[in-house]
Amino acid sequence: MHCVVAPLSLLQHCCSKGVSGSYCSPEAWELAIHILHPRSTRIHIGADEASHIAEDERCRKRLRLFDQTSEHRAKEKLKLAHIAKVARLSRDLGFKEVFAWNDMFDKSDVEDMRDAQLGDLITPVVWGYKADVTEPGYFPDHLFDRLSKALQGRVGGIIVTGWQRYMHHAPLCELLMVSIPSLVTDLVYLLNVTRNRNDMWRDVRKLLRCPAHLESTVVPEKIGEMLFVPHKDAFLKLCDFHGSRLYKLVADELRNYYYPEDVDEFVTTKILSLKEKLARRNSKESDDS
Incomplete structure (x- = not known):
């Protein structure tokens, strides 16, 4: 398996087609994780902070297949299709549970999430840095209602990460001894x-x-x-x-x-x-x- 750093313009993986050549694809990443952690039954595939979505010409062509009336909804469907694809790869490798951040689909329609079969594929991980994440307007409107409808049985539980790098001058609470x-x-x-x-x-x-x-x-x-x-x-x-x-x-x-x-x-x-x-x-x- 071989990976190199891609030029800045190619750092984003095109979700309409695997990047050929020496750049690492999601398949390669997940296979590497599975090889290194063969007994792991869970994997977190990320799915956050993606930029330049649907700017690649291959994605632009694909958008027209998703929705002719709303470019926003077409982009949401494109993201959902890619997340579902990566999640299926994880399942095929033997991971029993696949986690994904909520960022890339927290504004998606319930119908579109169901069409992508996210409820059968992933467990959403909703994150926030505020002390009170129940503050109105902090999350997209009706986020939890939509997720519970689209991903029935996949909602519940808390992940304790010990992760606080949003404050870069604090001691690292995820490392020993803290x-x-x-x-x-x-x-x-x-x-x-x-x-x-x-x-x-x-x-x-x-x-x-x-x-x-x-x-x-x-x-x-x-x-x-x-x-x-x-x-x-x-x-x-x-x-x-x-x-x-x-x-x-x-x-x-x-x-x-x-x-x-x-x-x-x-x-x-x-x-x-x-x-x-x-x-x-x-x-x-x-x-x-």
Whole structure:
């Protein structure tokens, strides 16, 4: 199997015909995943953030076969046909459940989703970054009603991803060591989403075996001209959950960095609250020597 980076104009896969040559097709991608994960029964095929849809001449010709009166609906049908095709490929490879983001069909008609047989092929994954995704207007009108009608039996459940890269300067909650308390926090929240935040935080601290005096241990501090207010995860270095010792190992590893800009980049984007502590330690060691 061979893949190369395509020129910018060809980065989008044409959903009307497989791209020939050395560019990877959906068939190749899914086969590679199946080979690497032969025991997996589920696959997520993506289906989000696609641009330049139906701009390829092959797609333009195909649009006329879908709907003669509405170009918007024709594009929706084109997307649905492509998602269905990729989902069938997944099924043929043996995946029992196929996930797909809602982005590319969340405005599609129920009739068109049924015609594409999405209900037999995929489980939709509706995502959102707002704290309250029930806010009117955040999702397309009647999204959940349409999905429940078109994909009967495929609606329900929550995927806990530990994924928060929409905030690029926060610690990576999907990686060790932060992933463990992140997962615990998610699960405590899902037990009862109506609970008071303070009650949930108390349970999280108990499960992570944090000390009783936790709240007073981390306070805002000035670093240069900036006032840094630690995130809640700054408390976690004082807790005794499995994997917590990695905090100390990471802090110690920083001493092996030679170039200051490398240390600054890592600390600024990952563990800014440790920067001042490390600087004080280095200063003390210099004085002692």
